[in-house]
Amino acid sequence: xxxxxVTSLLILLGLNCTVEQKVTLFSLTxxxxxxxxxxxxxxxxTIIVDKSLHEPMYIFLCNLCINGLYGTSGFYPKFLMDxxxxxxxxxxxxxxxxxxxxxxxxxxxxxxLAVMAYDRYVAICRPLVYHSVMTKQRVSLLVFFSxxxxxxxxxxNTVTISQSKLCGSHIHKLYCxxxxxxxxxxxxxxxxxxxxxxxxAFYASxxxxxxxxxxxxxxxxxxxxxxRSKFMQTCAPHLLSLFTYSFAVILDLxxxxxxxxxxxxxxxxxxxxxxxxxxxxxxxxxxxxKLTKIRNRILAIxxxxxxxxxxxxxxxxxxxxxxGLIYN
Numbered sequence: 001x002x003x004x005x006v007t008s009l010l011i012l013l014g015l016n017c018t019v020e021q022k023v024t025l026f027s028l029t030x031x032x033x034x035x036x037x038x039x040x041x042x043x044x045x046t047i048i049v050d051k052s053l054h055e056p057m058y059i060f061l062c063n064l065c066i067n068g069l070y071g072t073s074g075f076y077p078k079f080l081m082d083x084x085x086x087x088x089x090x091x092x093x094x095x096x097x098x099x100x101x102x103x104x105x106x107x108x109x110x111x112x113l114a115v116m117a118y119d120r121y122v123a124i125c126r127p128l129v130y131h132s133v134m135t136k137q138r139v140s141l142l143v144f145f146s147x148x149x150x151x152x153x154x155x156x157n158t159v160t161i162s163q164s165k166l167c168g169s170h171i172h173k174l175y176c177x178x179x180x181x182x183x184x185x186x187x188x189x190x191x192x193x194x195x196x197x198x199x200x201a202f203y204a205s206x207x208x209x210x211x212x213x214x215x216x217x218x219x220x221x222x223x224x225x226x227x228r229s230k231f232m233q234t235c236a237p238h239l240l241s242l243f244t245y246s247f248a249v250i251l252d253l254x255x256x257x258x259x260x261x262x263x264x265x266x267x268x269x270x271x272x273x274x275x276x277x278x279x280x281x282x283x284x285x286x287x288x289x290k291l292t293k294i295r296n297r298i299l300a301i302x303x304x305x306x307x308x309x310x311x312x313x314x315x316x317x318x319x320x321x322x323x324g325l326i327y328n
Contacts, residue, residue: 010095012088014174014269026083032277033076039284040065046294053294056134057123060116061287063143064241067112068280071105074098075175075276082174092166095176100158102175102276106249107150107203109279113242114206115142117213120235125220153199160192161185174272179256210242237286244282248275 017025047053047062078098082088090098122133161178168184171177182188217235255271288294 008092009089009169010092010176011170012082012090012174012176013170013172014265014272015082015088016265022083026080029076029080029083032281033072033080036072036076036280037069039281039288040069043284043288043294056119056139057116058294059139059143060112060119060146063146064109064112064116065284067105067108067147068283071102071109072276072280074101074105075273079174090171090176095171095181096158096162096178099176099178099181100154103177104151104154106275107154107199108147109245110203110206110210111146111150113238113245114210115146116238117210117242118142120238121213121217124217124235149202153195153202156195157192157199160189160195163189164192172268173255174269177256214239214242240286241279241283244279244286245275248278251275 043065044062047058075098078090119134123130126133157178161181164182164185164187166181166184167186170184171180173180182192214235251271252275255268
């Protein structure tokens with residue numbers, strides 16, 4: 001039993017503010033979480049309901065939004081509970097689960113963005129064979145592996161780190177991460193180090209593939225015979241989403257690199273949570289506003305809802321008016 005941790009509760013040290021600040025932060029956090037749900041659900045439902053959007057690009061986008069809801073569910077409910085509680089503790093198993101959900105979501109984001117880059121490469125560089133390449137079976141496989149592989153990588157990392165004995169109980173962050181659990185472990189196993197390096201290589205290959213795809217796409221766009229409007233309409237949102245994701249992940253990596261010694265607590269917290277704020281909000285906004293089919297569909301739904309509300313309101317007032325005349 002020497003390799004089994006005896007620590008049952010871990011303490012999250014990232015949250016350090018007054019009661020008044022907690023109330024304000026709770027309201028802002030709850031509002032942010034509701035916005036994330038509303039924006040992503042709106043885009044997901046729009047893509048599912050409209051059969052004209054059942055195309056590879058929109059299917060991948062739907063999965064990107066689902067993954068945004070999945071990843072944020074690992075942080076916001078626990079963080080909201082911490083804002084209402086004087087003590088910020090989490091069980092060891094809960095800590096591992098939270099880290100798994102959040103960082104498997106980060107991996108899924110990169111995998112889905114890589115699949116979307118491949119889809120755009122085939123659509124723009126090889127348009128004549130697009131439908132023969134992006135078949136329903138291949139799209140299903142790409143979606144499956146973009147979810148399965150990141151979860152498998154994170155699962156192996158979680159299993160190996162869970163075998164380490166802990167020599168501390170303080171997590172210097174608003175939420176748990178396997179990297180910080182490894183810092184308070186008495187020793188890190190060789191298996192865990194091997195899994196970590198494998199995961200780094202695995203996601204680095206994703207990054208190189210995405211960079212190569214868009215470099216090739218941009219070079220193709222510079223040719224006069226290329227449909228540049230198609231590139232700007234479909235690839236610009238992907239590039240914006242990729243930039244947002246990269247910026248967010250780099251800040252989180254900077255936090256893990258520099259830790260609590262070199263930066264203020266407020267800046268630490270911002271660096272730690274911004275990838276749980278900006279991508280889940282900006283992704284549905286970017287794609288919803290830029291992609292013509294989605295934008296027109298959302299506007300049509302909004303118009304129909306508004307028109308229906310007007311009719312219902314008119315019927316209510318009309319019936320009330322007639323009822324008043326009858327009784328008078």
